[in-house]
Amino acid sequence: MLPHSLSAPVSPQSKEDAIRESVMQAAQHLFQQHGLDKVTLEDVAKAIGKGKSTLYYYYKSKEEIFTAVMSREIDNVITQVAEAVAHASTAEEKLFSFCATKLCALRKKLALYNIVCSEMNTQAEFGCMMRQRYFKRESVLLKGIITFGIARGELQAMSEQDLNTLVFVVLSGLHGLEMEMLVNDNFDMLDSSIALLTRTLIHGIKA
Structure with missing residues (x-):
C-alpha cells in the first residue's frame, strides 16, 4: 500500500x-x-x-470540439432510449418508450438542440454528418423493435426492403414531431401525440 x-x-x-x-x-x-x-x-x-x-x-478547432460534444450527447440519448426499450414488454410498449424517452431526453437538452438546428441550417456538411450518425443509431433500435414484434406475432412479417422503408417513414415522422415540440417549445400534447403515433403504427401493421 x-x-x-x-x-x-x-x-x-x-x-x-x-x-x-x-x-x-x-x-x-x-x-x-x-x-x-x-x-x-x-x-x-x-x-x-x-x-x-x-x-x-x-x-x-472549436468545430471539432462541438462535434465531440454532440457525439457524446447522441450516445447519451441513444443509451437512455435503449434502456427504456429494453424494459418494455411488448412491441407497442417498446415503440412508445422509444419515442417518449427520445423526446424527453432531447427536451432536457433544448438549448444544445437549438444550436445544432442552427448549425445544420448554416453548415450543410456538418448537418448531414450529424443527421446520418443519429439516424443510423436510431434505425438500429427501431429495426430491433419491429423485428421483436414480428418474432412475437404482434406484427406482420415483411421484406427487408419494406422494413427499411418503414423505419425511414417512422423516423421521418418522429423527427417532424421533434421539430414542432422542440423548436417551438410546444410539449402540451407530448404524451397524446406519441400514444396516437404508436397506436397508429402498431395497429396499421398488426398481424
Whole structure:
C-alpha cells in the first residue's frame, strides 16, 4: 500500500481523458450560453485554465470540439432510449418508450438542440454528418423493435426492403414531431401525440 502522504500516479491516458472531459464540459456550457459562432478556442481554454496551445494538442478547432460534444450527447440519448426499450414488454410498449424517452431526453437538452438546428441550417456538411450518425443509431433500435414484434406475432412479417422503408417513414415522422415540440417549445400534447403515433403504427401493421 502507498504511504498516506503519497497518491497513486495518474497514467498519461487518464490525464488526457480528464482534460478532454473538462474541455467538452466547458465548451458545452459556453455553446449553450453564447452559441457556437460567438465561442472561440480562447474562451474554452480560459474556462479550463489552460493555454490555447494546450487545447490545440487535443482539438484543432472549436468545430471539432462541438462535434465531440454532440457525439457524446447522441450516445447519451441513444443509451437512455435503449434502456427504456429494453424494459418494455411488448412491441407497442417498446415503440412508445422509444419515442417518449427520445423526446424527453432531447427536451432536457433544448438549448444544445437549438444550436445544432442552427448549425445544420448554416453548415450543410456538418448537418448531414450529424443527421446520418443519429439516424443510423436510431434505425438500429427501431429495426430491433419491429423485428421483436414480428418474432412475437404482434406484427406482420415483411421484406427487408419494406422494413427499411418503414423505419425511414417512422423516423421521418418522429423527427417532424421533434421539430414542432422542440423548436417551438410546444410539449402540451407530448404524451397524446406519441400514444396516437404508436397506436397508429402498431395497429396499421398488426398481424
